[in-house]
Amino acid sequence: MPSKFQRKSSPGGGRGGGGLGGASSVSSTPSNQPRKRVKRCCRNFCTFMCTQVGVGALIVFYAICGAFAFMHIERQFVDETAGQVKDLRNKYSQQLWNITEKHNVLDRFQWTEATNAILRDYQGQIAGIVKHGYVGRSPExxxxxxxxxxxxxxxxxMIGYGNMVPRxxxxxxFTVIYATFGIPLYILYFLSMGRVLARSFKFLYRSMHDCTQEHPRLDRLDALEGGVTMARKKVIVPSTAxxxxxxxxVLTGTVMFANWEKWSFLNSFYFCMTSLCKIGFGDFVPGASLTTTADVNAATQKLQEDIAADPAELAQLQSVAADQHSKLAINFVYMLxxxxxxxMCRNLMREEVRLKAREMREDAKLCMEDTRLRFVGCCGNPRDAYEDDYY
Structure with missing residues (x-):
């Protein structure tokens, strides 16, 4: 009996153990749900980042993060050349005063000669300091x-304006690291955005082309009514478009930058063309004339120190500074x-160039074949003439 009881209890225990094991496996399934959700979210996020919208959003986020990082790093720079310029200005001002006391204004020739010599020396000193990075503005x-x-x-x-550099x-x-990861990201954006815009512009051009061609559209409608699928003719976007x-x-950017940056139309057009061609001389850069918070603080300090300062000028600076964020966003989007x-133009023009090259190759083959046939027709086949003489 005990052995029989044990034999009966052991299967029951096995089933119970199996039931517990099944319960543990079932209970372990909900614990894996958060991990699967995280994996699914990461997979969806990576898939979105590989799309055109994701790449564009990523490059905007990358640029904004880089801007805040450079602001935090470079504003800690202590510009020693500003103190040197101030000392030079005081030194040469004192020398000019000494010359004025020595020669007096009655001896105009000697006073002019001595003053010009001092100013030339001052100019050379300032030029040397400018070569070492002095720009006349604080890091803020x-x-x-x-x-x-x-x-x-x-x-x-990879434009590299060069108007401002890290000191x-x-x-x-950080610039080296930032460029190492940023340039491949921009190349990915360049290629993906070019494909999207080229596809969209080609669709728009094809739609406009079909609207102007009335008879082919009617023929296609008749073919669809008859149950016949009609092949659509391939349309190539011309380079002129x-x-x-x-x-x-470029004309839109010329008007925009001339209005916001107070440039001439020629300078604005010059900046747009050099930037889009990635030349980037750096003599004209948007954002340099924008009113910043540091400018407002400097005007506030001047108003506190100078009683004769105009408070309306400070109010105007504050209103202009508040309006710069929208201009900044539009400038940034315009460049991207x-x-x-x-x-887009590169992709579309490359397609047309390939088509033209294929047509030129086919025309060259036809021309060579026509030339060969004409030569054979005029002179005959030399091999046939040789065989006639031999036999």
Whole structure:
């Protein structure tokens, strides 16, 4: 009996154990649900980042993060040349005063000669200090958010304006790391945005082309009513259409930058063309004339120190500074979209060039074949003449 009881209890125990094991396996399934959700979210996020919208959002986020990083790093730089310029200004002012006391204004020739010599010396000293990085502005005024954002854009797009450079060792090292990861990201954006814009512009051009061609559309409708699928003719976007798109885009930027940056139309057009061509001389850069918070603080301090200062000027600076963020966003989007349009024109014009090259190759083959046939028709086949003489 005990052995029989044990034999009966052991299967029951096995089933119970199996039931417990099944319960444990079932209970372990909900614990894996958060991990699967995290994996699914990561997979969806990576898939979204590989799309055109994701790449565009990523490059904007990368540029904004880089701007804040450069602002934090470069604003800690202590510009020693500013103190040197101040000492030079006081020194040469004192020398000019000494010359004035010595020669008096009655001896105009000697006073002019001595003054010119001192000013030439002062000019040479200032030129040497400028070569060492003196720009006449504090790091807070130089590295404003608009300027830092345009600097990041010039780094990742490989334009390299050169109007502002990192001065600290940490800033130089961070620039190398930032460019190492930013340039491949920009190339990915350039290629993906070029494909998307080229596909969209080709669809728009094909739709407009079909609207102008009335008879082919009626033939296609008749074929669809008859149950026959009609092959659609391939439409190639001409290069002139791409050039017109770039021209109107540059013209829009010319008017925009001339209005906001107070440039002439020639300088604005010059900046747009050199930037889209990635030349980047750096003599004209948007954001340099924007009113920053440091400018407002400097005007506030001047108003506190100078009683004769106009409070309306400070109020105007504050209102202008509050309106700069929208201009900054539009400038940034204009540059990125312009690079995308250049990539679009590259893809469309490459397709037309390939088609023209294929047509030229076929025409060359036909021309060579026609020349050979004409030569054979005029002179005959030399091999046939040789065989006739032999036999």
């Amino acid at each position: 005024q130089i590295w404003s958010f608009p300027a830092a954002l345009m600097f990041c854009l010039s780094v990742i797009t 600290t060792p940490w800033g130089k090292g 791409c050039l017109w798109v770039i021209f109107f885009y 979209l312009g690079m995308g349009l250049v990539a």
